[in-house]
Amino acid sequence: MKALAEAWEEALEGLVAHEDRHVVYLNPAAARLLGVAREKVMGRPLLLALRDHRLEALALHGGERLLEVRDRLLRVKALPGRLYLLDESEAQRRLRTLEEAAETLAHELRTPLAGMGPLLEALTPRTPQEKEVLALLRAEVARLSRLAEGLSPVRPGPRRPVVLLELWGRLERLLGERLKGKEVEVHLPHTLATDPEALFQILLNLLDNALKYGRDPIRLLSRQEGPRLGLEVRDRGGALPDYEALFLPGRRGVAEGRGQGLGLYLVRRLARALGGEAYARREGEENVFGVSLPLD
Template identity: 40%
Template sequence: MTGAVRGGTSMPDLWMDTLAQAVLLTEGGVVTRLNAAAARLWGVPQERAEGRPVLEVVRRHTLETLLERGGELELEVSGRTLRCAATREGTAAALIVEDVTEHRRREAELREATAVLSHEFRTPVAALRGVLEALEYDMPRELSQNFVRQGLQETERLARLVEDLAVGFRPTRARTLPLAEAFTRAERLLGTELGARQASLTFGPDHLVRADPDKLLQVLLNLIENALKYGPVGKGIEVQTAERGTWIEVCVLDHGPSIPDTDSLFQAHTRGAGAPGQGSGMGLYIVRSIVQGWGGQAWVERRGERNAFCFTLPGVAGLG
């Protein structure tokens, strides 16, 4: 007697049916038992599966071979990721199948979050390096204090990013601010790059907006850096602003070549065709994610001879 029986089902069988993993047992290539999860996975009632050849139940030669040889593998089946493991002892074999789709999704989200944070850390770290390099030289006290203030500001920004990493991206710290405040910060931080590219940077009329100042700065930096990187040397970059109902539209215009398939640029790890150098392909993905977080939209369009990288953010009445 192999075990106590309740209602015609042995206790070991009841235990197998409580498992979340699909379990299939075979003897000589014939199914001797499968639990409830396996019956759901392969759509075969338990009583009908027993005594049938393995292939008739699992309907995949890959799994049949795995049972014959033993080992592990992962399969993509109907949009699900299945981790399969098989063991053998003589003519008996067991197959265990676990749905790891959610686990793989979380791993992908973690990789994506790491890429986003890596991209966001780059700008304040570069700014701090510039501040420290400048402070190595003798300069008037007023100028050195200005560099110290800039360094402290970027240190605070880094601290916020560390907090975001610790708590899994907190809700935005939105406040009302003039666009000119973000424009001034962006122009200061990009001064070296603007000089290297011999490019001027002009801004449109000021507007009051509602946004997280650091996230708004990140959007502007990403778009202006792209314009500098992909536009011709010596050409000016213009940041246009306009009211669109209760929203404010901001567009960064460059003199780069026309861009095909613009919507795909906002996907993660995607770069434009023919993009020079190396890059993470995360910049525009970050832009769209931030903008959508405050309910706005981000897009690219062609305006005359220039590319316009645009986004919208909530406006606040009172500043024209």
Template identity: 50%
Template structure:
């Protein structure tokens, strides 16, 4: 083998494997890493035992190029007589998938304020007057501000986190007003028990709690929805509880595009709970679900701020 050519292959960013009569003659460090083998141990061995993938082995026999999933990687592979070239496209695939997921999440995130703004504009166009019109304009202003903050939070224009310490009760009236049409349509109401104070981005908590309440209205049964907070050694927890058939599995519901069996007849994208978990992660908390005796609870956690005494036991956990 030409020494200069071998030096070039050794330094190449692509994986290079040379073979003859179905046996490995040479492979560079990148190819060895992509295939998960040790070079010294595979030289002279059968090609299939080195590749350990029938699709790659077939490509070597028939030639051509293909994108192949193997060893938890996405490989672009091209075979010409006696040579197999490999290029790791895993990161590129992950970036594309992340971009697609972000697009879906952003569409879901924007849908709620836009829908609310359209409803308010329609009410104003229908002739809303006086105090009702003033209240509708105020709500429209708040939703416009929230939409602006969502735009500012896009990856290309992200500003420092607008976290502050606030009482959960601050969100109550705003949520009640926004959900009023849905509550009236289902003859439902919300019982609030949220006396705690947390540190987070209020708009993020509002969006997460709105998604949980929307979830309860869509999929729960019964008229009462309970929003309750509690505190333990780890911090504050906040739950939305609704009546209905207890679920057996919760974790997959927090994955984008996943919906439970109970959602079969309800229109939705399967992104609401995935977004809730993403928002919770932004303030250092998490999102979870659990079954109740006659219903289900979906909750959020808020970590105890650094320096806050943790020996205070307010043992209200999951009452």
């Protein structure tokens, strides 16, 4: 117990322990983040230490939120009798810097990609093998163009009814060889009024993620949940320690892997631009990565 107490005294994460709406413990990190003196709030009413009704409500009722408190952006998580505080101000600043860099990169990619399309169209394949290679090159250039647009601030295009099963046909053609030997089950019976290109990019990134890191069988499915539609890719990979962190840029679910860890980050940006949200969780023996989008 002594070692645990010493660890919390040195921790970067703030901890406020409370009972009957009174503070029973406040570590130095929490005192710094809340801007209070420990000796003045120990044993006093909880609100006196928190000085914020939003924090008090979380502490009393539980939950997790990202809140701006005392000019800091705090990740706040409340469990019975405990309130955890983590300063994410620097992480958010880095994220803004990364988004600016991504915008610059997208701008620099657009010009060469725009020139590659006409060059490929000018080629005349003479054999079936050359024709197949040219088709793959065109598909990859189109994919790179979509990725470049995905790096820019997301602006959804015109919405129209999209038959989800038709998107699977496009995915199948684009992924081609990567799907061979894979056990992929597809159940997409719905039609959704949305931006088809944004939705295609979401499904491409989710499926690409499962093909890289998941295990068969991989299931691509849609299901209605009241006024919303859930689109999910499920696989039998091992349980992951932190699903929410995978939506941060540069994060992958395994220590080693291909890519820059931007796929799920882009999925969340696109989902929010369409009025929805992206999520990931463990459900039974499956890892579930999906988006929830409004039907209307």
